[in-house]
Amino acid sequence: MDGSAARQTDYQALVLDYVRSPDQDAARPVRHPVIVVGAGPVGLTAAIDLAQQGVPVVLLDEDDRLSTGSRAICFAKRTLEIWDRLGCGERMVETGVTWNLGKVFFRDEPVYSFNLLPEAGHRRPAFVNLQQYYAEGFLLERARALPHIDLRWKNRVTGLEAGPEGVALTIETPEGEYRLACDWLVAADGARSPIRKAMGLESRGQSFRDRFLIADIRLEAEAAAAFPTERWFWFDPPFHPNQSVLLHKQPDGVWRIDFQLGWEADPVAERQPERVIPRIQALLGREARFTLEWVSIYTFACLRMERFRHGRVLFAGDAAHGVSPFGARGANSGVQDAENLAWKLRLVLAGQAPETLLDSYDAERVLAADENILNSTRSTDFITPKNEASRAFRDATLALARDCGFARSLVNSGRLSLPSTYRDSPLNTPDTDTFAGPMVPGAPAADAPVRRGGEAGWFLAQLGGGFTGTYFSDGGALPPALLDALRSLALGPVPVQPLVVAPPGLPPAAMPGLTILEDSEGLLARRYDARPGSFYLLRPDQHVAGRWRHVAPALVQAALARAIGQDGGTAC
Amino acid sequence: MLNTDLNLAAPDDVYEALVALHRDLTPEQSRLVNAKLILLLANHVGDAEVLRQAMAKARAGIAPAGRDGTRPVTA
Known part of the structure; x- marks a missing residue:
């Protein structure tokens, strides 16, 4: 499953050249139907979807690089199906590590396992693990193959005027500023969204007092053989007492290890190799041979904007909402935002649907964000107990899980990303005939x-x-x-x-x-x-x-x- | 509907057993045992509405004087 290093472009090292656009020499700001800000997985997905439907797109990114570090690594079945439609799903699956099984351990005993795709007859697995730079690299190559996408690196939005008829942007480049205008602006510019700030908007929610360490390591084959391609999650393991640990395989012999550190941990000291390596040796054994690929310390919050549509500006992905990483609901939900938005924008631009169709983007994806935040918050409550009582319930659940079936269902190491059913969407025509099963109006279509x-x-x-x-x-x-x-x-x-x-x-x-x-x-x-x-x-x-x-x-x-x-x- | 009338044949025996359960435990051990007991009973009761009524009854009259580890955040 792991390819040789030579097979793939080194997407982390790729420098994407700034190229001067003729728009920078125009006497008056050139107006485009759609500008997407942010060439991450969400912005690239939105741009490809629009361009594939014939809508010309300008995609702006302030940087000239793809993702540094593996970051979002779990891409869900629905995301792969969306990328299949956009012509790049197969590469994701070929390169990614396919997995369906998760196991949970309490101390050194297995207490619970789950299969996220227990039935056959689906093209795509529950998940593939793939470094974010691969996902972005494959999307980028797909975008470049489409005639309607104008990618502009090192183009930072520094000013914005959003009006009822359109949006005017001021953009800073290595060669100075220029101005652009668009009918519709898609803000996929990440958790700190400069567009959101420029418009004086906020994303609100709650933060959790805990810190986590991500260590991506490249492991030699004999050590790797001890771990199957499953998601392994430990509560209070002997090698990292009182905290949780997550182990997950990525392509190229790389493993993601996620150590819970607690709120008191020093985020600077903890990312030093002399602190990280002993933690990994405690898990793998002192003799294990590995190299550190990427180390990061993170905290997280669950939050969202009140609305995702603000007139002619549409927020998507982390710019619109944020979740904890347990559940793989960040990038996956952002990709679903992009696909929900793309066809609606196309119909509105073509004059075939009223602008109010875009309010359904807001309604459907706010609901999806709430579902993701709810699931993510519940997982976080379990992994990071908020007080002594919630810690007692967590430990009680894990202790009972050994011999009580009901308690195993309560063990929550992350409820992993599933697409939302837009049950009450104004776009649905309610059933008048009787049907059984999950394919209700608003449900994502099942494969077969x-x-x-x-x-x-x-x-x-x-x-x-x-x-x-x-x-x-x-x-x-x-x-x-x-x-x-x-x-x-x-x-x-x-x-x-x-x-x-x-x-x-x-x-x-x-x-x-x-x-x-x-x-x-x-x-x-x-x-x-x-x-x-x-x-x-x-x-x-x-x-x-x-x-x-x-x-x-x-x-x-x-x-x-x-x-x-x-x-x-x-x-x- | 939560039954708040007597439903125990030997109420003093049950009360004594609840107290005896904790006799030789630290407060932390007691908290764990109580949590296990609540989870076992909640699953046995099964009816989420009855459980919600019991939770509300248990909280009634207690003025909140603590806070948990989450903080509101604005980005």
Whole structure:
């Protein structure tokens, strides 16, 4: 799984050259439809998604480097599925370390283990571990392959005027200042968000009185063999008493070790190798041979902005919300912000949806942030007890977990990132028919194996970049009226790509103008609780907009109008 | 609905057993035992609404005079 060092570009060392833009010589500020600020995982995802949909994007970054250090290392299934749609998921998975299993130890005994993807029939695993610089490097290369992205390094936003008609920016470069204007500004400029500050906005929440040490080490093969590719978490282990430790594998023979240090720890002294190395030797043994790759001390807070949309400025990722790292909910939720926003911006820019569609970005992603903050805060309460009573409950849970099943469910070393279901979104068309299972309106679409023209593939890979209408057939020929109705979905100004799903084993008859998928293992129908006649309308971000037991074009058109923020009317 | 009427056949025996549980423990050990007991009973009761009513009853009349390790933060 680990490749040779020569295989990959050294993304940490990459210097991204500042290039003078013709905009810097323009007599008046050049206006662009969308400017994204911040070329981290979130800004790059947003820019690629927009550009892939044909929207020209200017992407500004104040620096000329990708991530230093591994930073966000756990990329979740949903993030990989988004990056699949953006054409760079495969590289992430090829290079990343795939894992589904987590184990929790109390002192030196295993007390709990969990499998985050207990069922087969999914293209992507629960997680891959991948250094952030690889993720950014692969996104960058994808961005560079797209004609609509104008990447500008060493472009720092120093001034901002946001008005009802657009945003004016002052930008500092190595060659002096220039001005730009845009219809929409996406602020993906990180936890300290200069854009947020420039607008006088705040992110609020709570901080936790604890410090953690990250030590990334490169481990020699024989020492590494003792640890499988699982997430191992210790509470109060003999080698680091009274605190927690997390061990996790990354590509290139690198291991992430995360030591809880407590609030009293000295953040400067603790990052010195003479303090770090003995901690690692206590875990691995004095004879273990390793080199330090990256050391960092961190504290954290759970916080968010009150709103993510401020007129023509849209905040995404850490700029909008922050969580503790236990749960891998930072970068993953930011990537989901970007994908939620991209299709809405495109429709608004094209004049096909009202500006108020962007309020649904705020509603859906604020809800998602709250869900992430709730989960993250609960994990933090368990890992970093806030007072003597919460410490007693934590220790009691761990002690009971050895022989009481209920207590194992309470052990919380991080509830790992899952995509949010936008259950009460104004874009959903509520069910009028009865369905079972999790694929409710607002849910992210589940994957399943399918065959297309005899070729094995995956359902999510068939969804394209727009709305999709998935019709579950009985495998027989469709009545002409239904064929016409499905084909007509693709002809509107906001087209809905029709997909016809046939049951397993029935070689579906070709239907001109329609894509036919065989539900090769019957898992698609099972996961969607579909019967012949069932129909799902999926949004461009692959969330369910509406579903019916029998397709009626008027219902689909009304649901489409609702999903693009046009109340009550039909799609324009 | 939380039952606050007598539900124990031998209330003095149960009360004595609760006290006896801690007789030779330090305050820290007692806190751990109490926490385990609460978790075991909470799981046995199972009804989250009853548990919330019990928590509210337990807190009633106690004016908060402590604070935990979190702090409000603005960025």
